[in-house]
Amino acid sequence: xxxxxxxxxxxxxxxxxxxxxxxxxxxxxxxxxxxxxxxxxxxxxxxxxxxxxxxxxxxxxxxxxxxxxxxxxxxxxxxxxxxxxxxxxxxxxxxxxxxxxxxxxxxxxxxxxxxxxxxxxxxxxxxxxxxxxxxxxxxxxxxxxxxxxxxxxxxxxxxxxxxxxxxxxxxxxxxxxxxxxxxxxxxxxxxxxxxxxxxxxxxxxxxxxxxxxxxxxxxxxxxxxxxxxxxxxxxxxxxxxx
Numbered sequence: 001x002x003x004x005x006x007x008x009x010x011x012x013x014x015x016x017x018x019x020x021x022x023x024x025x026x027x028x029x030x031x032x033x034x035x036x037x038x039x040x041x042x043x044x045x046x047x048x049x050x051x052x053x054x055x056x057x058x059x060x061x062x063x064x065x066x067x068x069x070x071x072x073x074x075x076x077x078x079x080x081x082x083x084x085x086x087x088x089x090x091x092x093x094x095x096x097x098x099x100x101x102x103x104x105x106x107x108x109x110x111x112x113x114x115x116x117x118x119x120x121x122x123x124x125x126x127x128x129x130x131x132x133x134x135x136x137x138x139x140x141x142x143x144x145x146x147x148x149x150x151x152x153x154x155x156x157x158x159x160x161x162x163x164x165x166x167x168x169x170x171x172x173x174x175x176x177x178x179x180x181x182x183x184x185x186x187x188x189x190x191x192x193x194x195x196x197x198x199x200x201x202x203x204x205x206x207x208x209x210x211x212x213x214x215x216x217x218x219x220x221x222x223x224x225x226x227x228x229x230x231x232x233x234x235x236x237x238x239x240x241x242x
Contacts, residue, residue, distance in 0.1 A: 015126065020091045022205065023098045026212035037087040039069070039080045044216055048097070053223040055104060061096035068093065098212065101219035111218050118211045125204035132197035139190035 024030060027048070029040040049062065068090050069080055082090060106112045 018205075019208065020095050022208045023212050024091050024094050026209060026216060027094060036081045036083055039082065039090075041080075044213065044220075047220050048216060051220050051223050052227055055100055055223075058097055058100035058104075058219075061093045061100065064093040065090065065097065098215060102215050104222060105215055105218045108218070108222065111214075111222075115211060115214060115218075118207055118214070122204055122207035122211060125200050125207060128200035129197050129204060132193045132200060136190045136193035136197060139186050139193065143186045143190065 021030075027042055027045040029042060031038045049066065053059070068082070068086055105115070
């Protein structure tokens with residue numbers, strides 16, 4: 001239901017919030033008991049905090065994350081609880097780290113090609129989610145119109161005027177039909193589209209989690225390789241030191 005309402009009311013904002021949350025999920029095991037968000041850091045979080053690099057944008061957001069969470073030890077990660085404002089700030093800072101890392105990773109041709117394939121699949125799943133949710137909503141509205149009592153539908157004169165001015169014969173046919181079979185058919189189709197939207201959303205979440213983990217993991221690999229003096233990219237070409 002949250003997915004359905006979010007997609008219909010403000011799909012752009014909903015998609016942005018989902019992507020931010022998925023980037024947070026890549027670094028933490030997240031739970032929301034009550035009004036506070038509880039975070040348990042994953043190993044990749046400590047790898048990002050410990051990596052030695054010269055990316056000022058990444059360093060800026062990493063420092064903000066550390067200020068929000070405080071010092072977390074790898075051997076005793078524990079759990080951290082945040083209120084809504086701190087949780088939102090943390091999501092924004094993780095988002096900044098993500099884009100700084102992604103910009104560097106995309107400079108590697110082999111990583112770029114691999115991540116683009118994942119991006120195409122996640123974009124398709126997201127588009128399918130939106131399409132199925134919108135179609136399901138139209139069928140549900142149609143079911144409500146069919147189920148409306150006759151006295152609150154258009155009367156014959158209004159319907160005739162509606163037909164003459166707009167010419168929607170198909171819509172007029174649906175509004176004046178009393179068949180219960182049509183109502184059941186519309187409800188079944190709408191439920192099928194809702195199931196399709198849920199499945200597409202689950203596929204989108206899976207693809208994006210995989211994508212985010214690879215962005216952070218590849219960034220750690222690139223920086224570690226550069227710090228070790230290895231200037232060979234994953235495709236086997238020799239790169240000059242920067």
